[in-house]
Amino acid sequence: xxxxxxxxxxxxxxxxxxxxxxxxxxxxxxxxxxxxxxxxxxxxxxxxxxxxxxxxxxxxxxxxxxxxxxxxxxxxxxxxxxxxxxxxxxxxxxxxxx
Numbered sequence: 001x002x003x004x005x006x007x008x009x010x011x012x013x014x015x016x017x018x019x020x021x022x023x024x025x026x027x028x029x030x031x032x033x034x035x036x037x038x039x040x041x042x043x044x045x046x047x048x049x050x051x052x053x054x055x056x057x058x059x060x061x062x063x064x065x066x067x068x069x070x071x072x073x074x075x076x077x078x079x080x081x082x083x084x085x086x087x088x089x090x091x092x093x094x095x096x097x098x
Contacts, residue, residue, distance in 0.1 A: 007057040008074050015053070018077040020087060028090040032073050039090060047082040050075060 004021045022029055028039035033054055035043065043050050053074050058067040077083040 004057065004059065004072065007059070008055045008072065011057055012053075012055055015055075015074065015076040016078075018080055018083045020075045020077070020083055020091075022073040022075065024073075026073070026091070028086075029073060032071070042089065043086065046085055047077055049078045050082055050086070 005019055008019055008021060009015060009017070024032065028035055030036045033052070035052055053076060054071050055074050056069050056071045059070045060067045075083075075086065077086065
């Protein structure tokens with residue numbers, strides 16, 4: 001994922017230094033271009049100024065593979081604290097009750 005982040009930042013420097021590329025199956029995404037209502041409300045309350053964008057980058061499916069264009073969902077944050085708060089809350093597996 002770090003390689004993808006670097007590609008996204010190089011393509012769109014306006015996103016800044018604090019970006020997170022979401023997996024397609026992220027529980028924070030309702031659709032590739034839209035957060036779930038719960039994630040959007042959480043971000044509005046805790047990460048003001050953060051935004052979700054879609055970026056296209058050339059990615060190889062494996063090291064040495066032929067790169068192909070892929071569009072990814074990217075969250076851009078104002079600072080490292082916002083990114084860390086989101087990642088801690090939304091990128092782990094959701095807890096289920098036993």
